[in-house]
Amino acid sequence: MDKNEELSTSTMSLGDHLEELRARLILALLGLAVGTIACLIFGRYLLRFLQRPYYNIGSVPPLVVLAPADAFVGYMKVSFIAGLMLSCPWVFYHIWMFVAAGLYQKEKRYVKIAVPFSAALFVAGAFFFFFVVAPISLRFFLKFGDIIGVTASWTFQKYIAFITTLMLVFGLAFQTPIAIFILNKVELVSIAALKSSRKYVLLAMFIIAAMATPPDVVSQITLAIPLYLLYELGIILCWLSAKKRKNER
Numbered sequence: 001m002d003k004n005e006e007l008s009t010s011t012m013s014l015g016d017h018l019e020e021l022r023a024r025l026i027l028a029l030l031g032l033a034v035g036t037i038a039c040l041i042f043g044r045y046l047l048r049f050l051q052r053p054y055y056n057i058g059s060v061p062p063l064v065v066l067a068p069a070d071a072f073v074g075y076m077k078v079s080f081i082a083g084l085m086l087s088c089p090w091v092f093y094h095i096w097m098f099v100a101a102g103l104y105q106k107e108k109r110y111v112k113i114a115v116p117f118s119a120a121l122f123v124a125g126a127f128f129f130f131f132v133v134a135p136i137s138l139r140f141f142l143k144f145g146d147i148i149g150v151t152a153s154w155t156f157q158k159y160i161a162f163i164t165t166l167m168l169v170f171g172l173a174f175q176t177p178i179a180i181f182i183l184n185k186v187e188l189v190s191i192a193a194l195k196s197s198r199k200y201v202l203l204a205m206f207i208i209a210a211m212a213t214p215p216d217v218v219s220q221i222t223l224a225i226p227l228y229l230l231y232e233l234g235i236i237l238c239w240l241s242a243k244k245r246k247n248e249r
Contacts (some may be wrong), residue, residue: 010042019043021098022207024095026095032083032084032199035084035090036082038083039079039083043075043079043082046082047074047160050130050163051063053130053134053135054140056135060152063153063156063159070156071157081126085171092118093115096111096115097111099182111182111186118175121175122175125173125174126171128165128170128174128226129166129169129170129171133170137218137219137222140218141216169212169213169223173208173226173227174230176231177231179234181241184234184238191235191238194231201231205224206224208227209223
């Protein structure tokens, strides 16, 4: 296939792009709905699992609800996030396939490779927060409350919102190396540009972490540092791919 033929097969009108976006969103949302419904059935067990970091800290008061709907809202949030993690391979597949629709044929294969890694990184990011960051953050908050003489009496809804929101944030943040790899492969950014932007990226990571996490230093640092390391991982992946392609010539 020559360049002109490849360009003609990859060119889509605005209407085609919008139709592709609509179809992919519907399919992704259907998969998410199926995953969420499945998790609603096991919501009680998922709630117990998500409360483990809190109760594993030690002697803490039980979580309380202050409004009639708090328990229900928390239950639904947990089911939604768990449903997203369950259906993330399907959801990310359709997101990346929408991106691939506007690329050249030779570029589409990199997007297809990104799908399983994207789903795996999302789950890894969510679990990294849950098993590593959450216990550290919760202990910090409790100890800080003791220092200033405040008794902790956390509500169920606030706790669930804290856990589920940051699991989602960390899951999305862990997409960084895949995004960098794809941008490099479609020649939107070079390895040299990625290397020269390190100091600006590091500053941006801390700004993003400050906006995406609660206003405490612990959560911000535990997101900013992995974000920057993932950026470096993205550069390494690009370098390895370029080296492999050079050796094959």
